[in-house]
Amino acid sequence: MLRTSKLISFLDQTNNFQVRFLEGQKLINDLALIHDVKNQGFAFFRELILTNVHLISTLKNNEGLGLFIDSNDPYFRFKLECSENGNIRTLLFPADLDLFPSKIKGELRFSKLFQGRSTPYTSIVGLENAATATVANIFLKESHQLNAEIYLTEHSDQSIYLAKLPTRSSDTQKNICLEEYWKNISSQVNHIFSEAYCESEKLIVEFKKLGLTHLQTKQIKLSCPCSEEKMIEGIWSLIRTESLEEVFLDKHELEIRCDYCKKNYILKREIFKS
Numbered sequence: 001m002l003r004t005s006k007l008i009s010f011l012d013q014t015n016n017f018q019v020r021f022l023e024g025q026k027l028i029n030d031l032a033l034i035h036d037v038k039n040q041g042f043a044f045f046r047e048l049i050l051t052n053v054h055l056i057s058t059l060k061n062n063e064g065l066g067l068f069i070d071s072n073d074p075y076f077r078f079k080l081e082c083s084e085n086g087n088i089r090t091l092l093f094p095a096d097l098d099l100f101p102s103k104i105k106g107e108l109r110f111s112k113l114f115q116g117r118s119t120p121y122t123s124i125v126g127l128e129n130a131a132t133a134t135v136a137n138i139f140l141k142e143s144h145q146l147n148a149e150i151y152l153t154e155h156s157d158q159s160i161y162l163a164k165l166p167t168r169s170s171d172t173q174k175n176i177c178l179e180e181y182w183k184n185i186s187s188q189v190n191h192i193f194s195e196a197y198c199e200s201e202k203l204i205v206e207f208k209k210l211g212l213t214h215l216q217t218k219q220i221k222l223s224c225p226c227s228e229e230k231m232i233e234g235i236w237s238l239i240r241t242e243s244l245e246e247v248f249l250d251k252h253e254l255e256i257r258c259d260y261c262k263k264n265y266i267l268k269r270e271i272f273k274s
Helices: 025-034 039-058 132-142 178-195 200-208 228-241 244-248
Strands: 005-012 017-023 064-073 075-083 087-093 104-113 121-130 148-152 158-164 213-222 253-257 264-268
Touching (some): 005 025, 005 039, 005 200, 025 039, 039 087, 039 213, 158 178, 178 200
Antiparallel strands (some): 005 213, 017 158, 253 264
8 A cells, every 4th residue: 555645855955955855656646546547648647746746845834826737739728736734636628638748838827825815926937848847847947936956757656856045155065056966866866766665764764865854744645625515606606697497407416526536426406496
């Protein structure tokens, strides 16, 4: 049985880097059970999840984010919602996507929700023939202006985030750039990828061998807040716009499926008679 996926944060004080490792094997396994994405289409879905989930680390307490990719060529819509506590849910349309788009042409929209504020922070980044695995990196550089990079492996459902921290005037160590830092540690990290470790204890030990200090381990899991009450509210909105007859036609009940978690709800017509 797979362990709950984790985002493990480290600090390299010697070289002034922030390192985050996503162990996402259970997360990808659970998504495969929920979403009817076939063939190479799931490889595409996997890349989007394993790279963009790292954006959870940009959140503070009680914050949330929504990341939307509106691709025109090829046509698809992708949505990732994350909360600071590690809960995520995803949506992909069309749900039966079975091709692997090597390049994306469209736009990425990002919304960040703050506690106590009704208006989210929103940014838009254009995607011009962007490779799927590079979308998060484009966003980090163009929207957040971070000197950061996310590296993905084919060995396992895992990825790593590296970010160069601002240099302080008191720092005396060599100022290593991001590319050089990755070159220095890539063989050890690729070994960790190839072993597909899923135990956080083992992963922490392996990264400590690189001279890193463990900061935090956060569980990452699928969680959908859908409910029968919310589905009823949605049908009421339709009825107010149209009518009970137009919504139900000659049916005595409606079967509604959540686009995120695929849970089915049966709503009786009599609920909406008033």
